[in-house]
Amino acid sequence: MDRLDREILAVLQQDARISYRDLGVRVGLSANATADRVRRMRRDGVILGFTTVVDPAADTRGGLVVFIDVTLRPDTTNEEFERQVTRLPGITEVVHVTGAHDYIVRARAADPAALDALLRRLKGEAGVAQSSTRIALRAATRPN
Secondary structure (H helix, E strand, O other), X not given: OOHHHHHHHHHHHHOOOOOHHHHHHHHOOOHHHHHHHHHHHHHOOOOXXXXXXXXXXXXXXXXXXXXXXXXXXXXXXXXXXXXXXXXXXXEEEEEEOXXXXXXXXXXXXXXXXXXXXXXXXXXXXXXXXXXXXXXXXXXXXXXX
């Protein structure tokens, strides 16, 4: 990756829907050269995908969006945990992190009872020793 790739990534992180023409103008390349670089970064695994960030309060599906800090049991490997947790319903993201916990899990639960069931499954099936759960109230958005 060079300076132009990093500039392209910075713009895409702010607005993933920007056209190749407009993106090229922002970084000083033609639309075709810009598209080629984006395709290469996707092929090489630098860009894993594009997503839409939705304010939990505006999501019409309702329910809770939660962030769960997870500490694994000593007898649970990262690979075992990742295999089990990604099979559980409602899990939307699993991130291995540094610090006091091993992972942060983002999930959706229909209501507090569904959240309780998810937490019980994390501990019973996925090898979680301890968890700490936070409920998302709303998401701040970046001005364009």
